[in-house]
Amino acid sequence: MLEKIDLNKSIDHKEYTDKLETLSKQLSVLQRECLSRQIPIMVVFEGWGASGKGDLINNLIHSLDPRGFKVFSIDIETEEDKKRPYLCRFWNKIPAKGQIAIFDRSWYRRILSDRMDGISDKKKVQNAYDEILNFEDMLIKDGMLIIKFFLHISKHEQKKRLHKLEEHKETAWRVTKADWKHNKNYEEYLAINNEMLEKTDMAEAPWSIVEATDLQYAEIKVLSTVVERMETELTKDVVASRKVDNYHRKLGWIPSEELFHNSTLDSVDLSLSIEKEEYRNKLEVLQEKIAILQNKVYLLQIPIVIVFEGWDAAGKGGTIKRLTECLDPRGYEVIPIAAPNDIEKEHHYMWRFYNKLPKASQIAIYDRSWYGRVLVERVEELIRDEEWKRAYSEINQLEKQLTNAGTIVMKFWLHIDKEEQGKRFKERQENPEKQWKITEEDWRNRAKWDEYEKAVDEMLIRTSTTYAPWTIVEANSKNYARIKLLETVMNVIEKYIENLKK
Template sequence: MLEKIDLSKKMKKAEYKEEINKLSVKLGELQRICQSAKIPVMIVFEGLDASGKGVQIGKLIQALDPRGFEVFAVKKETEEEKYYPYMKRFWTKIPEHGKVSIFDTSWYRKVLGERFENQMSADEVARAYHVIQSFEKELTDDRMVIIKLFLYIDKREQRKRFEKLADSKETKWRVTGDDWRRNEEYDAYLKVNEEMLAKTDTDFAPWTIVEATDKRYAAVKIYKTVIHALETAVKKQPEPDETAPELDEKKTESVLNKADLSLAYTKEEYEKKKKKLQKELTRLHGELYRRRIPMILGFEGWDAGGKGGAIKRLTQALDPRGYVVIPTAAPNDWEKKHHYLWRFWVKMPKKGHITIFDRTWYGRVMVERIEGFCTKREWKRAYKEMNEMEEQLSDSGAIVMKFWMQIDKDEQERRFKERQANPEKQWKITDEDWRNREKWDLYERAVEEMLVKTSTPSAPWIIVEGNNKYYARIKVLETVVDAIQKRIAQEKEK
C-alpha cells in the first residue's frame, strides 16, 4: 500500500511561510477551544527512522500554548519500566481533559521492533494489536481525540539522511547500527509498518500518512490533519445518553442468595487457622518477590461487610516493603479530569509486589451506575473495559483476584448499630452508610450483573460468606495462599 504514495510532493518556502502562519493562528485558537471544552488530545508520531518526527513535533508545538501540552519521547523500555504491565507506561501519560499529549513514537514502538526482529508469534502480534485497539477505543469513547501520524520517506532518502548525520562530528552519535540495518532491510521493515497501519487504522483512531521527503510539505499536512481532527471534535454533538441504572428492585434467585451465610468458625478454630495461614503467607510473599510475580487483590462488598478486617489479616503477614493498600473513595478533582480507569492504572504494582485495592474500579458499575454519576453507555461498556484491563494485568504475569464480601441485611444493621455504640468505631459510620442501605435491593441487582459479567478465568470473583467474621477472614487468607501456591507450582513445572 505505501509504495503507491507519491513521495515527491514539495512546497516552496514563500508559500509555506504564508500557509503555516495562517494555520498556526487557527491551531492556537482550536487548542484554547478544546481546553475550555475539556477535550483531551493525543497526537502520535510514528514512522520511519530519520523521517523527521522530532523536527515536525518542534514545528507543531510552536503553535501551541505550553501550558496545554506535554511531549513524551518514548524509548526502549528501561529496566524499571519492564517491571510494570506494558500499557501502564501509556496510561500514566494520557492527558487530563483539555490538554494535549504528544508522543514521539508510542505504544506501537515495542510491537514494531519485536515484529521486525521476529521475536513475536502470530498470536502475540494479534494480542498486542488487540490491546492497542482496546486502549484507543476506551480513550476515544471517553472523548479523547487520537491523531496518529505516520511519517514516510523512501529507502534512498533515509540513507541520505543517515549519511548526512553520520558525516558530522556532532550528530554522528545519533545514527546507530540498528538504524543502518533497518535501512538495508528497508522493505522488510516497511512491511511490518504496513501491517501495523492495516491492523490499527480504525474509525475512532485513524492513521494519516505524511509524505515526509519535503519538510515543509509534511509540516503543512500535519497542521492540517491536526486542525481538521480538532475541528471535527469541537463540532461533534455528543450522542444523546441518559443516566439510567436500569434495575428493578424485584428479588430473583441469585448468586448472592446462594451464599451460605451460616458458615462459621469458633474463635479457637480461627486463631489456629489464622496463625498457620499467616505463617505460610509470609513465606509465600518472599517467594513472590524472588520470582517477581505481581499480585493484585480487589475488595468489594457491602458496607460493614468486613473488607477492612480481612485486609488487615492479610497485611499482618506481609512485609510492608512489598505491598501497598489503596483505599478507593470518590474520585478527587484531579482524578475526575481523567478516564475513570486512569487512577487505578497508575497504582498497578511492580513485579514482585502486591497491591490491595480497598474498593476498586467496580464502583463504575455499582455506585456510579445507581447514583447516576455516569451515563448508561458508560457503565454498559465498563464491564468489557474492566475485563480488558484485568486480562492485560494477568497477561503481564500478575495474579489478579477480586473478593466480594457478602453479608445479609440484618447482619449489616447489627454491625452499623454496634459501630455507633462504640466510641472507638463511631468514625467508621456515616449518614451515607444508612442512605446506601436503603438501596440494598438495587445494589444487589447491580452486583449480580457485575459478578456474572466480570468473573473471568484470568481474574475471578470470590464470594466470601461474611456473616461470621472469622470464617470470612480465613476464607480470604486461604484463597490468597492457595492462588500463590498454585502459581508457584506452575512456575516450577516450567
C-alpha cells in the same frame, strides 16, 4: 499500504508560506476552543528513523500555547517499566481534559521493535495489537481525540539523511545501529510497518501517512490534518452517547437478561461459620504459609493484585488486617480507594488505577477498587448509563492486561445479609471507639440495598472471567470469612507457582 504512497509530493515555498500562516492561526484558535470544551488530545508521531519526527513536532508546537501541551519522547523501556504492564507508562501520560499530549514515538514502539528483531511470536503480537486497540478505543469513548501520523520516506532518502546526520558531531549521536539495520533491511521492515498500520487503523483513530521527502510538504499536511480533526471533533455533541462496547459479544457470549432477574447472591449460604479454636489454629497456619509464599513471590518476581469489595460493614478492614499481619511490609501496599479528586476527574476514570498497579514482586491490596464505577457511581447516578455499561469491558481489559503481564489477580466480594449489616451498624453507633466507622453515607447506601444488590449481581456476572474470577466470601461470620479468604489467597498463589514449573 505504504508501497502505494507517492513520495515525490512537494510544495513550492510561496504556497507553503501562505498555508503555514493560515494554519498556524487556525490551530491557535482551535486549541483554545478544545480547552474550553474540555477535549483532551493525543498526537502520535511514528515513522522511519530520520523521517523528520523531531522537526515536525517542533513546527507543530510553534502554533500552540505552551501551557496547554506536553511532548513525550518515548525511549526503550527501563527496568522499572518492565516490572509493570506495558501500557502503564502511557496511561501515566494521557492528557487531562482540554490538554494536548504529543508523542515522539508511542505505545507502538515496542511491538515494532519486537517485530523487527523477530522476538515476538504470533500470539504475543496479536495480544499486543488487541491491547493497543482496546487502549485507544477506551480513551476515544471517553472523549479523547487521537491523531496518528506515520512519516514515510524511501530507502534511498533515509540512507541520504542518515549519512548527513553522521557528518556532523552535533547530530551523529542521533544515528544508531538500529537505524542502519532498518535501512539495510528496508523491505522487511516496510512489511512490518504495513502490518502495524493495517491492524491498528481505526475509524475513530485513523493513521495519516505523511509523505516526508519534502519536509515543508509534510509540515503542511500534518498541520492541515490536526486542524481538520480538531474542527471535526468540535462539531460533535459533547453529551452524545457513544456506542457501548459489549465485551461479551466479542467473546461470542451475551449474558441473558434472565441472569439478572435471579440474584447470584441469593444462593450464598450465610450460615457458614467456624469455631473459635479452629479459627485460631487455622489462622496461624495460614499466615505462616502465606509469609513463606510471599518470599517465593519475591524471588519469582510475580506481581499480585488483591481486590476487596463488599457491603458496608462486611469486614473488609479486619480481613485485610489478618492478611497483612503475616506479610513483610516492604513487599505489599494497602491502597484504599475513595471518591476521585479534582485532578483524577480530569482524566479517564481508569487513569488513577493504572498509576497504582504493583510492580513485579509486589502485592497491591485494594480496599475498594475500579469496581466503584459499576457500583456506587452507577447506583448514585454519578455518571451516565453508557459510562457504567461501558466500564465492564474496560475493567475486563485492564485485568486481562494484568494477567497477560504475569500478574495474579484475585477479587473478593465479602457478602453479608441486610439484617447482619443493620446489626453491625447499630454496634458501631453504640461503641464510642467505633463510631468513626459509621457515616451518613453508610445509611444512605443501606436504604438503596436492592439497587446495590442488582448492581453487584451484574458486576459479578459480567466481570468474573477465567483469568480474573470473583470469589464470593460468606461474611456473616467474620472468622469464617477471614479463613476462607486466606485459604483462597494461599491456594491461588500455590497453584500459580506450580504452573510456572510446568
